[in-house]
Amino acid sequence: MSRAPARRSNGDRANLYSEITDRIIAELEAGRLPWVQPWGTDRARTAVGLPRNAGSGRPYSGINVLILWGAVIERGYSGQGWLTFRQAKALGGSVRKGERGTTVVYADRFVPEDERRRALEKGEAPQAIPFLKRFTVFNTDQCSDLPEDVATTAPPVPEGLILxxxxxxxxxxxxxxxxxxxxxxxxxxxxxxxxxxxxxxxxxxxxxxxxxxxxxxxxxxxxxxxxxxxxxxxxxxxxxxxxxxxxxxxxxxxxxxxxxxxxxxxxxxxxxxxxxxxxxxxxxxxxxxxxxxxxxxxxxxxxxxxxxxxxxxxxxx
Incomplete structure (x- = not known):
């Protein structure tokens, strides 16, 4: 039986919205547009594409795309793959000691059991409650000992460029x-x-x-x-x-x-x-x-x- 997400106060949600908005404003004030990938034609050739979960391959969406693109730009990561601490461990790898994660959010709605009962008794449609949940993820650049098909793959260096x-x-x-x-x-x-x-x-x-x-x-x-x-x-x-x-x-x-x-x-x-x-x-x-x-x-x-x-x-x- 799945557990309903813990309720968050309106204040908690407001704070999270403010954190995200403040982060985007900081990007804009620094002269960057977080929804435009500046590395698309960058000679450094950071991997182009949507950020994704490196274990499942599932792409992130919505505000998480902007958050994770911003982290790639700010910290110079070479890949778009992300994992939670537990996911990295489950894959046989680990997050390197001291690495700082990036907070992403999961937004959804759920109907509490007492609301289901109330709606059933009243003959009304149950009212869903929106919630936000935070997750901390780490770029595969921040991890060690991941399987080859999961770890960040650096762009190949053409032969002869390094003496x-x-x-x-x-x-x-x-x-x-x-x-x-x-x-x-x-x-x-x-x-x-x-x-x-x-x-x-x-x-x-x-x-x-x-x-x-x-x-x-x-x-x-x-x-x-x-x-x-x-x-x-x-x-x-x-x-x-x-x-x-x-x-x-x-x-x-x-x-x-x-x-x-x-x-x-x-x-x-x-x-x-x-x-x-x-x-x-x-x-x-x-x-x-x-x-x-x-x-x-x-x-x-x-x-x-x-x-x-x-x-x-x-x-x-």
């Missing part, structure tokens, strides 16, 4: 390195790097610089070189760590005979602010970058031959 030496170095670091999504970042809390696929970049050499930049951040993890990675976005500490990672990428690119590039003007401006406030910052940043580059190059397997390269100081700066 063999760079690929060997990435593997040698043993950092959790993920290819997919539409953002490049290092997550220090969960210690993983994510970079869009090489074909997402206008120049594939920039994929290598970006990958090495994010690995530069990863080198500072407490289990490696133990740098201070606690700076919040926009802070001087954050800008300094960005400078370290960028110089690390330049050093490592040069060692791998890859022409290094730099980031856009906003980053350069933040670095300039750091240097104006502390005339020793560039020396400290370059020193830490050398240690990071040495650590990365030390991860390259010995059998991979690297041609000798030189890099003068002007080129680094």
């Amino acid at each position: 063999p030496r760079a690929e060997a170095l990435i593997a040698g670091t043993r950092v959790d390195f993920r290819i997919g999504g539409n953002r490049a970042f290092y997550n220090p809390m969960y210690d993983f790097v994510q970079v869009p696929p090489p074909q997402a970049f206008y120049e594939t050499l920039n994929w290598h610089r970006t990958a090495l930049h994010e690995l530069g951040h990863a080198s500072g993890h407490r289990t490696r070189l133990d740098r201070d990675l606690s700076g919040s976005f926009g802070s001087r500490k954050y800008a300094f760590e960005e400078l370290v990672a960028e110089i690390t990428a330049a050093f490592t690119c040069a060692a791998l005979s890859i022409i290094p590039t730099v980031r856009h003007a906003d980053y350069i401006a933040s670095w300039a602010d750091v240097l104006r406030e502390d005339n020793r910052a560039i020396i400290r940043a370059a020193s830490q970058a050398s240690k990071a580059a040495d650590w990365l190059m030390g991860c390259l397997p010995e059998h991979v031959v690297i041609p000798a390269t030189t890099l003068d100081n002007e080129e680094v700066a």
Whole structure:
């Protein structure tokens, strides 16, 4: 016998409606239209389509489509498959520790037993009561050990886009390195790097610089070189760590005979602010970058031959 859903107060429903509406407003204020898939022609090639339950294959509908599209965009997930915690476990997998879920809703109507009796006694049609139920779901990117037909499948990288030496170095670091999504970042809390696929970049050499930049951040993890990675976005500490990672990428690119590039003007401006406030910052940043580059190059397997390269100081700066 199925149980009737627990009743929710009008206040609970109103709060849930407000949460959803506020989320959509925030998307609009950020200049995004949550009902237009911005990745349809995106070179990052996040999977196009409706979000679906990765276990049953059933697509989500209504407001849940907008909620889950928004989560894919905000967090750079590479797939449209979602599971509850229990569903992931039932499939033999698990949600990785510390992952934050996304709340979706189930809306329906039901007729309580006492209303059925009242309507029967009065000879009236029973009145159904609307209800909303919350569920927390996780993108398959957030799960481990799922079956192959359920797990997110990263877009295949065409042969030759990743230089063999760079690929060997990435593997040698043993950092959790993920290819997919539409953002490049290092997550220090969960210690993983994510970079869009090489074909997402206008120049594939920039994929290598970006990958090495994010690995530069990863080198500072407490289990490696133990740098201070606690700076919040926009802070001087954050800008300094960005400078370290960028110089690390330049050093490592040069060692791998890859022409290094730099980031856009906003980053350069933040670095300039750091240097104006502390005339020793560039020396400290370059020193830490050398240690990071040495650590990365030390991860390259010995059998991979690297041609000798030189890099003068002007080129680094």
